Amino acid sequence: xxxxxxxxxxxxxxxxxxxxxxxxxxxxxxxxxxxxxxxxxxxxxxxxxxxxxxxxxxxxxxxxxx
Numbered sequence: 001x002x003x004x005x006x007x008x009x010x011x012x013x014x015x016x017x018x019x020x021x022x023x024x025x026x027x028x029x030x031x032x033x034x035x036x037x038x039x040x041x042x043x044x045x046x047x048x049x050x051x052x053x054x055x056x057x058x059x060x061x062x063x064x065x066x
Contacts, residue, residue: 009025009036010022010023010024010034011023011024014055014058016031016055016058016059017058017059017061018037018038018039018042018061018063019035019036019037019038019044019057019058019061020035020036020038020058021033021034021035021051021054021055021058022034022036022050024058031053032047032048032049033047033048033049033053033054033056034047034048034054035048035054035057035058035061037061037063039063042063042064044061044063
C-alpha cells in the first residue's frame with residue numbers, strides 16, 4: 001500500500017533543473033528519496049530507496065509539457 005501522507009518532512013533537498021530531490025522517513029522509519037518535477041502540469045513524482053537513483057531520475061527527466 002502506497003503512503004499518501006502530504007506532511008512529509010524533507011531534508012537534504014537538492015534542485016536539478018525543474019526537479020527537486022528530497023530525503024524523508026516513511027511511516028516505518030525507513031529512509032526514502034523522492035524526485036518531483038515542479039513544472040506546471042508535469043506531474044512527475046516518484047519515490048526511490050536510494051539517493052543515487054532519485055538523482056539519476058532528476059537528471060534524465062524530460063517534461064512532456066512544453
